[in-house]
Amino acid sequence: MQLPTPVYKPAFNITRASHLVSRVRDLGASRAFYCDLLGLVVSDETADTLWLRGLEEACHHSLVLKVGEQPAAERIGMRVLTEEDLDLVQAHFAAAGFPTAFVEVPYQGRTLHTTDPAGTPLEFCATMEPRERLFAHADRYHGACALRLDHFQIVTPQVRESLDFYNGMGFRLSEYVMAKGSLEMVFLQRKGNPHDIVFANRAGPRLHHCAYQVPETHHLMHVCDLFVVKDREGQVEFGPARHFSPGLARFLYLRDPDGHRVELFPSHYHTIDIEDAPVEWEAPAFKVGGWIVPPDRWWNDTMAFAPR
Ligand SMILES: [Fe+2]
Structure with missing residues (x-):
């Protein structure tokens, strides 16, 4: 391709x-x-x-x-x-x-x-009102200690069109997934880590998830404990595990009370230099030790955009 x-x-x-x-x-x-x-x-x-x-x-x-x-x-x-x-x-x-x-x-x-x-x-x-960074305020850290928004994933049949359009705006393709010769997922970035926006081949446009970075891997485990003690374990959807697949990050996917999906992850790699070529994967690309495949609802249960 x-x-x-x-x-x-x-x-x-x-x-x-x-x-x-x-x-x-x-x-x-x-x-x-x-x-x-x-x-x-x-x-x-x-x-x-x-x-x-x-x-x-x-x-x-x-x-x-x-x-x-x-x-x-x-x-x-x-x-x-x-x-x-x-x-x-x-x-x-x-x-x-x-x-x-x-x-x-x-x-x-x-x-x-x-x-x-x-x-x-x-x-x-181009601008937003500034607020104090609270990362030095140890007394404000609790739960998963979410640090910053990192990326979005959109599902759409228009994966190739999205790749071409965002590439034309200067987004770099960091990784992509092929499925039997057709483009299944594209990971596009502007800020120098694997993705700001991902497009995956499903009926859409719908929002699959947003992702927040957390400080450490143990925060993924800790927030799972919190969901259990609050009898909310049904909102823990997939993970904690590692994507031996695009991004290579450890991850946890949660569902909020309305079904919005949020990913938490503690690390990403830099992809900035001219030598950083797109990495190709073949679906299914969710290998962790053996094969960890997302639950069907991870793929198929996504959020509609509100009518405008
Ligand atoms: Fe993600």
């Missing part, structure tokens, strides 16, 4: 996966999951919205939870470096035929709403 030629100097600088906006039914239940168990901290809250960030995050939010009648993913957020980059991203999406609109979003600078070829609702911003 011919891979696209990497674009090392794109016309604009998208820097990283930044934040997720989701809808939940009960903010109290969500707060217990994300704050008491995962360890995120509250930056702000109202009666119908919770803005959360990880312990090392220096901006206002990486997760926005809004009360809705039905659980849904609303939008994934990415950062660009400058306001000029934001205008160039808008022009790029508009020229490609996608709807674009600048909107007001609390705690964020000028924000661009658009969609990608898979139909994923996206928002880009």
